[in-house]
Amino acid sequence: MADFDLLRTLVQPAQTKIVLLVMDGLGGLPRAEDDRTELEAAHTPHMDRLAREGCLGQHYPVGIGITSGSGPGHLGLFGYDPLKYEIGRGVLEAVGIGFHVTPRDVCARGNFCTLDDQGRIIDRRAGRISTEECARLVHKLNNAHIKLDADVEVFVEPVQDYRFVVVMRGDGLAGQIEDTDPQRVGAQPLPARARDAASERTAALFNRWIAQALEVIRDEHPANGLTLRGFAKEPGLPKFQDVYGLRAAAIAVYPMYRGVAALVGMARIDHQARTVQEQFEVAARIWPDYDFFFIHVKYTDSRGEDGNFAAKQAVIEEVDAALPALLALKPDVLIITGDHSTPSQLRSHSWHPVPLLLWAPATARRDGSTHFGERACARGGLGTFHARDIMPLALAHAQRLQKFGA
Amino acid sequence: MADFDLLRTLVQPAQTKIVLLVMDGLGGLPRAEDDRTELEAAHTPHMDRLAREGCLGQHYPVGIGITSGSGPGHLGLFGYDPLKYEIGRGVLEAVGIGFHVTPRDVCARGNFCTLDDQGRIIDRRAGRISTEECARLVHKLNNAHIKLDADVEVFVEPVQDYRFVVVMRGDGLAGQIEDTDPQRVGAQPLPARARDAASERTAALFNRWIAQALEVIRDEHPANGLTLRGFAKEPGLPKFQDVYGLRAAAIAVYPMYRGVAALVGMARIDHQARTVQEQFEVAARIWPDYDFFFIHVKYTDSRGEDGNFAAKQAVIEEVDAALPALLALKPDVLIITGDHSTPSQLRSHSWHPVPLLLWAPATARRDGSTHFGERACARGGLGTFHARDIMPLALAHAQRLQKFGA
Numbered sequence: 001m002a003d004f005d006l007l008r009t010l011v012q013p014a015q016t017k018i019v020l021l022v023m024d025g026l027g028g029l030p031r032a033e034d035d036r037t038e039l040e041a042a043h044t045p046h047m048d049r050l051a052r053e054g055c056l057g058q059h060y061p062v063g064i065g066i067t068s069g070s071g072p073g074h075l076g077l078f079g080y081d082p083l084k085y086e087i088g089r090g091v092l093e094a095v096g097i098g099f100h101v102t103p104r105d106v107c108a109r110g111n112f113c114t115l116d117d118q119g120r121i122i123d124r125r126a127g128r129i130s131t132e133e134c135a136r137l138v139h140k141l142n143n144a145h146i147k148l149d150a151d152v153e154v155f156v157e158p159v160q161d162y163r164f165v166v167v168m169r170g171d172g173l174a175g176q177i178e179d180t181d182p183q184r185v186g187a188q189p190l191p192a193r194a195r196d197a198a199s200e201r202t203a204a205l206f207n208r209w210i211a212q213a214l215e216v217i218r219d220e221h222p223a224n225g226l227t228l229r230g231f232a233k234e235p236g237l238p239k240f241q242d243v244y245g246l247r248a249a250a251i252a253v254y255p256m257y258r259g260v261a262a263l264v265g266m267a268r269i270d271h272q273a274r275t276v277q278e279q280f281e282v283a284a285r286i287w288p289d290y291d292f293f294f295i296h297v298k299y300t301d302s303r304g305e306d307g308n309f310a311a312k313q314a315v316i317e318e319v320d321a322a323l324p325a326l327l328a329l330k331p332d333v334l335i336i337t338g339d340h341s342t343p344s345q346l347r348s349h350s351w352h353p354v355p356l357l358l359w360a361p362a363t364a365r366r367d368g369s370t371h372f373g374e375r376a377c378a379r380g381g382l383g384t385f386h387a388r389d390i391m392p393l394a395l396a397h398a399q400r401l402q403k404f405g406a
Numbered sequence: 407m408a409d410f411d412l413l414r415t416l417v418q419p420a421q422t423k424i425v426l427l428v429m430d431g432l433g434g435l436p437r438a439e440d441d442r443t444e445l446e447a448a449h450t451p452h453m454d455r456l457a458r459e460g461c462l463g464q465h466y467p468v469g470i471g472i473t474s475g476s477g478p479g480h481l482g483l484f485g486y487d488p489l490k491y492e493i494g495r496g497v498l499e500a501v502g503i504g505f506h507v508t509p510r511d512v513c514a515r516g517n518f519c520t521l522d523d524q525g526r527i528i529d530r531r532a533g534r535i536s537t538e539e540c541a542r543l544v545h546k547l548n549n550a551h552i553k554l555d556a557d558v559e560v561f562v563e564p565v566q567d568y569r570f571v572v573v574m575r576g577d578g579l580a581g582q583i584e585d586t587d588p589q590r591v592g593a594q595p596l597p598a599r600a601r602d603a604a605s606e607r608t609a610a611l612f613n614r615w616i617a618q619a620l621e622v623i624r625d626e627h628p629a630n631g632l633t634l635r636g637f638a639k640e641p642g643l644p645k646f647q648d649v650y651g652l653r654a655a656a657i658a659v660y661p662m663y664r665g666v667a668a669l670v671g672m673a674r675i676d677h678q679a680r681t682v683q684e685q686f687e688v689a690a691r692i693w694p695d696y697d698f699f700f701i702h703v704k705y706t707d708s709r710g711e712d713g714n715f716a717a718k719q720a721v722i723e724e725v726d727a728a729l730p731a732l733l734a735l736k737p738d739v740l741i742i743t744g745d746h747s748t749p750s751q752l753r754s755h756s757w758h759p760v761p762l763l764l765w766a767p768a769t770a771r772r773d774g775s776t777h778f779g780e781r782a783c784a785r786g787g788l789g790t791f792h793a794r795d796i797m798p799l800a801l802a803h804a805q806r807l808q809k810f811g812a
Contacts, residue, residue: 003469006489010472365443365758366436368781381781383759383790385470392471396757403755404468405475405488406498 004079004243007392007401011245016332016398018246019283019293020390022077023319024070024257025301025342027354027374031309038304038312038344039355040373044320046327047336047357047372054334054359056369057382059390061340067351073339074260076387078294079244080237087263088175088232094165095259097157100268101167101234106175106202108228110156110164112137112217115225119188124181125162126223134158137223146212148205166228168206174199177206179229189227206231239265240292244395247289251282252296261294276318280325287329295326301349304342312344333397334359335390336372353377353384360397410485410649413798413807417651422738422804424652425689425699426796428483429725430476430663431707433747433760433780437715444710444718444750445761446779450726452733453742453763453778460740460765462775463788465796467746473757476707479745480666482793484700485650486643493669494581494638500571501665503563506674507573507640512581512608514634516562516570518543518623521631525594530587531568532629540564543629552618554611572634574612580605581639583612588633595633612637645671646698650801653695657688658702667700682724686731693735701732707755710748718750739803740765741796742778759783759790766803 028037061068061076062083071092072082087095090107101107112134114123129137135158142156152170159165176195182188192210194203206228217224240248242265249269250261258268267290271282276297283293297319303312326334337356340349355377358364367381378384382393395401434443467474467482468489477498478488493501496513507513518540520529535543541564548562558576565571582601588594598616600609612634623630646654648671655675656667664674673696677688682703689699703725709718732740743762746755761783764770773787784790788799801807 003489006469006472363435363752363756365780366441367784379785381759381784383464383784385790389470392469393757394471396471396473401471401473401757403473403475405478405492406495 004238006404007243007395010401010404011395012400012402013245014398014400016400017287017291017293017329018333018394018398019295019326019331019335020077020394021295021297021326021334021336023297023300023316023336023338025304025340025349026338027341027343027350027352028304028312029343029345029352031345037374038309039316040375042313042316042320044316044372046320046323048370050334050336050359051357051369051372051376053361053366054357054364055367055382056372056377056380057356057358058353058374058377058380058384059337059356059387060353060384061387065351067349068340069349070256070339071260074257077337077339077390078264079388079391080264081388085235085237087235087260089230090165090175090232091234092256093159093230094157094167095263096256097159097165098255098259099155099157099165099167101259101263102169103234103236104171104173105167105169106173106231106233107165107167108206109230110166111181111227112162112164112223113225113227114222121182121185121187121189121225123222124185124227129162129223131158131160133223134160134162134164137217137220138164141213141216144212144216146209148208152205154209162223166209168202168209173202173233175202175231175233177203177231179227180210181227181229189225192228192231235263237264241265244391245400246292248292248294249286249290250294250296251279252294253279254296254298257296257298266294277322277325280322283326284329300338301342304344305347307344307347309344332360332362333394335394337390356382356390358382358393358397363397410644412810413649413801416807416810417801418806418808419651420804420806422806423693423697423699423735424739424800424804425701425732425737425741426483426800427701427703427732427740427742429703429706429722429742429744431710431746431748431755432744433749433756433758434710434718435749435751435758437751443780444715445722446781448719448722448726450722450778452726452729454776456740456742456765457763457775457778457782459767459772460763460770461773461788462778462783462786463762463764464759464780464783464786464790465743465762465793466759466790467793471757473755474746475755476662476745477666480663483743483745483796484670485794485797486670487794491641491643493641493666495636496571496581496638497640498662499565499636500563500573501669502662503565503571504661504665505561505563505571505573506668507665508575509640509642510577510579511573511575512579512637512639513571513573514612515636516572517587517633518568518570518629519631519633520628527588527591527593527595527631529628530591530633535568535629537564537566539629540566540568540570543623543626544570547619547622550618550622552615554614558611560615568629572615574608574615579608579639581608581637583609583637585635586616586633587635595631598634598637641669643670647671650797651806652698654698654700655692655696656700656702657685658700659685660702660704663702663704672700683728683731686728689732690735706744707748710750711753713750713753715750738766738768739800741800743796762788762796764788764799764803769803
């Protein structure tokens with residue numbers, strides 16, 4: 001129900017602090033032996049206390065039955081309907097390696113490939129070259145003084161194995177461009193073709209870049225070719241400060257989550273934290289400077305994708321053990337949830353609703369919950385809702401929304 | 407998801423009776439001493455029996471996190487999306503004092519103010535003159551024979567202290583007009599300026615009225631000036647009879663709730679009832695003449711806004727004690743709920759979901775509830791939904807909706 005035009009008219013200033021603590025892929029499925037999920041099996045005395053003092057519910061990141069990727073999952077948490085707002089694949093790849101995407105950028109994902117002497121693709125992944133080899137080739141491309149228009153810059157960055165990103169920066173660029181990857185061997189890479197008039201110039205610039213880049217790597221082996229796909233302009237999302245009146249900070253270990261947060265206007269906090277405890281210490285350091293703190297814990301998802309129930313449970317327990325440091329900051333509103341479910345039994349993201357805990361000492365309607373878990377959340381006082389309703393709820397409990405109508 | 411076009415195609419006649427019993431501001435927060443809300447703490451044997459025989463749920467008047475005013479709260483209960491349908495401030499003020507607003511009316515809220523000899527505002531509230539003084543000035547204005555077009559009538563009515571309403575009645579009037587209140591001292595009142603072409607004539611008429619009204623009060627002190635704001639035309643809402651096929655009656659003590667009900671086509675029942683018991687007696691008297699009975703209890707909200715937990719609880723108990731008189735009428739569908747939450751701890755409206763009890767002896771799916779309270783409602787069989795879904799639910803249980811599709 002997040003209607004940004006409505007929220008803009010209702011937002012009022014306050015001195016309150018909101019923490020959104022995201023355990024990536026939090027939701028799980030009960031295992032056979034004791035019918036408990038990772039969250040239900042975990043020893044979480046602090047979260048259980050917060051559940052008793054707060055209120056539970058569960059949310060759908062995108063919609064019922066829809067398995068969400070990390071990008072849409074986080075957009076949902078931040079209040080943006082993922083079906084309306086989209087972060088293009090090229091941009092997501094760029095922010096995923098920590099590249100600072102600007103509103104003047106068009107990003108594309110690249111694959112090195114192997115071409116035959118007719119220019120036809122014979123290996124779409126260039127024999128899965130190593131990340132080091134990828135970095136060497138990217139370095140070579142960046143040093144080749146490829147010529148484009150004087151007011152356009154190009155950045156090439158290695159990702160992993162045969163994958164890289166290309167970012168073109170300039171005024172008036174647009175990203176409605178077809179993939180050059182023909183998605184099969186035996187075909188030549190396609191030219192970058194604009195889907196609309198506004199993208200014609202950008203497509204032509206990418207074609208000029210591709211032609212010169214192919215000259216640079218023509219004698220390489222096996223990576224003597226390349227394809228680009230997922231062209232996307234920086235999405236121009238409404239910003240947290242503008243929509244919610246919040247100075248927001250992202251405390252994330254993985255670049256992609258910092259990047260997505262930056263796209264909605266959050267400050268990307270530089271830090272060396274590697275543990276949850278250290279992330280909370282970063283929050284303490286910057287506490288006076290921000291109103292909203294997005295703290296992202298990655299390893300719940302990673303261990304879920306590994307299929308390791310016990311290890312995912314252990315990450316949840318690590319978060320719980322660190323919680324006193326966060327609570328010592330006395331947030332006015334603390335929301336603990338995930339961006340999607342990643343049941344370790346499925347070893348992948350899933351469509352199951354995501355448990356959510358809302359703690360707000362002054363205003364939460366306690367719902368009789370005694371612990372934080374999927375089944376308690378399904379019966380919680382907040383009911384079942386869309387992820388995009390979380391931000392209005394947080395703002396309300398932070399006394400940051402005026403009454404609607406008389 | 408009340409879709410009026412859909413409902414119109416499905417509505418069928420029936421002999422059934424629906425009662426919507428609204429305890430204003432019903433929802434609360436649990437107090438520390440026993441973790442109970444006002445509704446949970448209240449001794450409500452009749453409602454608890456209805457909960458056992460019926461089905462519970464909770465609703466959001468406008469949306470998650472949004473604190474609703476009384477106008478949008480009631481529009482939601484009546485099935486109108488408050489984000490789509492709006493009752494302008496001037497109209498709400500007029501109906502709030504019992505003025506019968508018609509489709510030919512444009513209403514504005516007025517403030518008496520104090521002007522200096524340059525016509526600049528030196529006190530926006532004219533020293534907060536008494537309601538009696540306000541009534542005297544309004545009487546003077548109404549008797550001054552202010553000249554406008556022959557086919558236009560003007561009504562001025564006192565509200566409270568320095569506040570009054572002006573209603574202009576005529577064909578082709580429109581309300582897209584800027585406030586004349588400059589919202590600060592030291593400035594002259596602004597002319598009424600139309601925001602669209604359709605409102606040009608109405609704005610000009612208001613300016614002619616203002617100029618003559620200022621002559622009438624020019625020698626008054628301190629109220630020698632006035633400002634107007636919240637210009638609004640009668641909203642032209644779809645009517646209960648047309649959308650739902652219901653002959654509807656409003657039994658409310660406060661004029662504003664009768665007025666809002668009248669705007670959706672309910673009959674405004676004149677009565678002297680002051681207690682809930684007496685309101686139910688009014689329902690009994692008019693029972694054969696209507697299909698739908700909106701009964702509004704104000705004091706749950708008033709006592710919540712006073713911060714008086716025990717007094718709000720007592721109002722709920724008064725309603726419960728009176729219920730046998732209502733049940734003796736044998737309604738086919740009885741819905742007991744609120745238009746928003748007003749927790750006495752917050753002394754104000756809040757965004758928390760509102761408990762709802764649906765009793766329909768023939769068709770309610772009993773959900774195992776044993777009593778009526780916020781937490782029972784959060785776990786109730788109806789789940790969590792938008793207020794605008796209540797009317798379709800009531801119609802369905804009243805056998806007033808046909809099957810959709812074959």
